[in-house]
Amino acid sequence: MxxxxxxxxxxxxxxxxxxxxxxxxxxxxxxxxxxxxxxxxxxxxxxxxxxxxxxxxxxxxxxxxxxxxxxxxxxxHAAPDWFRPWEENEREAVALRWYDPTVIPGLLQTEGYARAMLGTVGELTAEEVEARVVARLARQAVLAADPRPHLVAVLEEHTLRRQVGDRAVMREQLQHLLAVGTEPNVQVRVVPADTPWHIGLHGPFILARLASGAELAHLDNQLRGQTVDGPNDIAALERRWETVAGEALPRRQSARLIEEVVKTWT
Missing domain, CATH: 1.10.260.40 (lambda repressor-like DNA-binding domains)
Structure with a gap:
């Protein structure tokens, strides 16, 4: 179908x-x-x-x-073929560490932000955009699963200030980050805009630990994403995670920064 x-x-x-x-x-x-x-x-x-x-x-x-x-x-049907295996890993994860230097992570996106972002993909029809928005919102149920996975998301301040959709969409998105960031299993941390260039800016990645103890990672590029599980790759990404997490503000300071940026979208 x-x-x-x-x-x-x-x-x-x-x-x-x-x-x-x-x-x-x-x-x-x-x-x-x-x-x-x-x-x-x-x-x-x-x-x-x-x-x-x-x-x-x-x-x-x-x-x-x-x-x-x-x-x-x-x-x-909405998910690209290459993404379906990672969705299964995401559902089984007990811990997720997600760094993205350019956009809000999919598990934390609002409906408006997701639609505006997916709408810029020229290859998708309006109906396909709609289906992917539905699928993306459905994925977020994993954060309320039993037991709940622990998610730490590290964002760049520039992402909070880069307009996706209209100003109302950005205001709603940042308010959502503040709300979801109060959940005990979710941390949203921000790397300040005045931070010097660091190795994480090479691109986004997600580290997942499954209930079995397996460690996996997901990498994205312009065309598709890929799942990696090689020990050397995981170790390299662990080191990069330590770098970006070290540059990020603590949880409460990150929330205060997001609150300040929300005011600029009013």
């Missing part, structure tokens, strides 16, 4: 299932704690389908997890 029909089919089934139960958008919204306008926006495609929305619909309408299963299918 292709990406676009899968996403369209999901929306159609949400609407048809609601109508078959004799519920208006307002009535369903009250049952799942969403507004009628939000229900309408999901069904018409004006906004991505939040994973939590599907979980609530499955529970309230007693669908046996139908819509959650459809979301997994969408995730599978």
């Amino acid at each position: 292709s990406r676009i029909p899968t996403l369209t089919f999901l929306r159609e089934q949400l609407r048809r299932t609601r109508q078959a139960r004799g519920l208006s958008q307002e009535q369903l919204g009250k049952l799942i704690n969403y507004s009628s306008s939000q229900v309408s926006a999901v069904e018409t495609g004006e906004r991505p389908v939040p994973p939590d929305y599907l979980a609530r619909v499955d529970r309230v309408l007693d669908t046996g997890g139908l819509f959650g299963t459809m979301l997994e299918l969408i995730r599978f």
Whole structure:
């Protein structure tokens, strides 16, 4: 099944299932704690389908997890072939260390930021952008898994100041970083803009430790990403992580810096 029909089919089934139960958008919204306008926006495609929305619909309408299963299918089709193995590793990880010198890490992106960023990829149609936004938001559920993985994300201050989307998108994104950074399993740390050039600026990378004890890493380039697990590669990336983490401000100081940058996007 292709990406676009899968996403369209999901929306159609949400609407048809609601109508078959004799519920208006307002009535369903009250049952799942969403507004009628939000229900309408999901069904018409004006906004991505939040994973939590599907979980609530499955529970309230007693669908046996139908819509959650459809979301997994969408995730599978939306992800590039080369990324699917890393998604599995991400789900199994007990600890993630993520450095990106250019953008907010995908697990911490808001809907608006993800859409604006993916929209700049000229090879993607609007429907494909929508599917990837849905998939990216769904990936974020890993941060609330049981047990929760520990995530440390190191960003560059320049990333907080580089506009993606409009000013409202940036303000919302930075406010989200502040909110998620208060979770006990998430640390958001920032490398100040006046930090001299360091080796981490060569490119983004993610280090993952699985429950089995295996250590893996993910590297991105302009065309695709790759997973590496060779001991020498992991050791080299560990050293680079120590460098970027050493340059980053501590958690609370990073939050104060983000708070200051939020004000510039008002």
